[in-house]
Amino acid sequence: MKKEKLRIAIQKSGRLNEDSLKILKDAGISIDNGKEQLKATARNFPLEVMYLRNGDIPQYLRDGVVDVAIIGENVLIEKGKDIIQGQKLGFSKCRVSLAVPKSVKYNGIRDLDGKKIATSYPNTVNEFLEKKGISAELHIINGSVEIAPNIGLADGICDIVSSGSTLFKNNLKEVEVMLKSEAILAISPKITGERQAILDKLQFRIKSVLNARTSKYILLNSPNDKLEKIIALLPGMRSPTVLPLAEEGWSSVHTVINEERFWEVIDELKENGAEGILVAPIEKMVI
Ligand SMILES: Nc1ncnc2c1ncn2[C@@H]1O[C@H](COP(=O)(O)OP(=O)(O)OP(=O)(O)O)[C@@H](O)[C@H]1O
Ligand SMILES: O=P(O)(O)OC[C@H]1O[C@H](OP(=O)(O)OP(=O)(O)O)[C@H](O)[C@@H]1O
Ligand SMILES: [Mg+2]
Structure with a gap:
């Protein structure tokens, strides 16, 4: 039996095109992307990509010709009130x-x-x-x-x-x-159960990409007598990891933090004696 594929529409050219392809790529999906092609197939995920005009996409979703799309929320509000809204994607704000x-x-x-x-x-x-x-x-x-x-x-x-x-x-x-x-996943009201299952997997991957984009992995050195204060400033996914440094009286603190929160607390971290603060990107974050 032929394996079902999820049909996703993304903007052919314009503001959403590049970021839409990027989010799929970051979700580990590689698409053979002949620029002039209007349709492409993913190599490693059951996905067929259609390149369409943003403004035409609500009608395609309504008709069930595509199952899901990356589209501006504003277009759905204008002409897609009957379309199901999925995850917000954090770009094209x-x-x-x-x-x-x-x-x-x-x-x-x-x-x-x-x-x-x-x-x-x-x-x-x-x-x-x-x-x-x-x-x-x-x-x-x-x-x-x-x-x-x-x-x-x-x-x-x-x-x-x-x-x-x-x-x-x-x-x-x-x-x-x-x-x-902002850009959003828009879902056809006619999506079938089998394709919905593929969409669930896609949404899970996208969520991990988005979590990672807004978070940073932080490493810093803290004097032991200030550990409690520093940890209070840095809540982690569960709680920070604390490891002793070779130098007595000091610890290394590792945690994951929302980037905005990091900038809010950076001065307080320094005031409390934090040193050698490293901020590293996270590629995927499954929570
Ligand atoms: N200046 C902007 N900054 C951020 N996002 C924008 C901006 N202009 C448009 N957008 C978002 O990107 C979407 C696509 O805009 P764009 O101008 O590329 O396409 P369009 O001309 O509206 O659509 P079509 O693909 O039908 O030609 C808009 O619906 C909106 O959500
Ligand atoms: O506040 P700004 O940052 O200036 O952005 C707003 C402009 O961006 C969009 O046009 P776009 O550049 O997409 O051109 P278009 O009219 O050809 O779609 C939109 O239609 C506005 O004209
Ligand atoms: Mg425009």
Whole structure:
């Protein structure tokens, strides 16, 4: 009998493409990636990869033509409410916001009542404005949305904002954040049991990759009389490993810590006498 394969869609080209391939690679899946191919097969995992436009993916998932996809959460909110949301993937972080020309005084959402808004995200805007009891006229365009107010097409826009530099270059200011987004695993409501089992394995691998990405392996030397304080600053996966150094009165402390937490406690570690602090990357982390 032919072995089932999980069919995954990733963006053909654009913001999500590279990081999507990277997360699969880090999960130990190697894909023969002829650049012009629209379909590829993994060599060492039951996976078929399809390269598609991000915006088309919700429909493919709905139809069950693909089982799972890596897609921007914002696209699911716009046109994939019926699609199952899986793990968030920690990249392509952005927000979907309303912006108006810098020169316009903005007092609140009421100012947009009856105005023209250019966007590629009509459902998201409508839903947001409806909740606020506001109605606006939408101009739906597919790209270069930020230029609309400058050419007299609209009073404001709704689009993706990340660094804010596109808004800045177009003399616009962000006035309302409608939602926050990042890349996410989106799952077809029609996925079969057999493929779901493969997906479970894939999600397990991805979780290990993501845990490892946000954590660091820390080694440091601590004077024994400060050990208790230092350990309290460094909770480990279970608890830190403490080993005696050859030099009397000192110990070596090993632990795994979230990188953000490490930067928060670094000064306190030093104040408590920690020396020779090493921070090492972790490749996979199974918890
Ligand atoms: N400036 C940005 N910073 C971070 N993430 C972004 C940014 N712009 C877009 N994204 C995220 O990446 C996704 C893909 O954006 P991209 O511009 O590559 O494709 P697209 O033109 O929206 O889609 P398609 O693949 O259909 O052409 C968006 O849906 C959003 O989630
Ligand atoms: O706040 P920033 O960091 O400037 O990012 C926001 C911009 O990035 C995206 O466009 P992209 O560069 O993907 O171009 P596109 O319109 O061709 O998709 C988005 O549509 C914004 O225009
Ligand atoms: Mg874009």
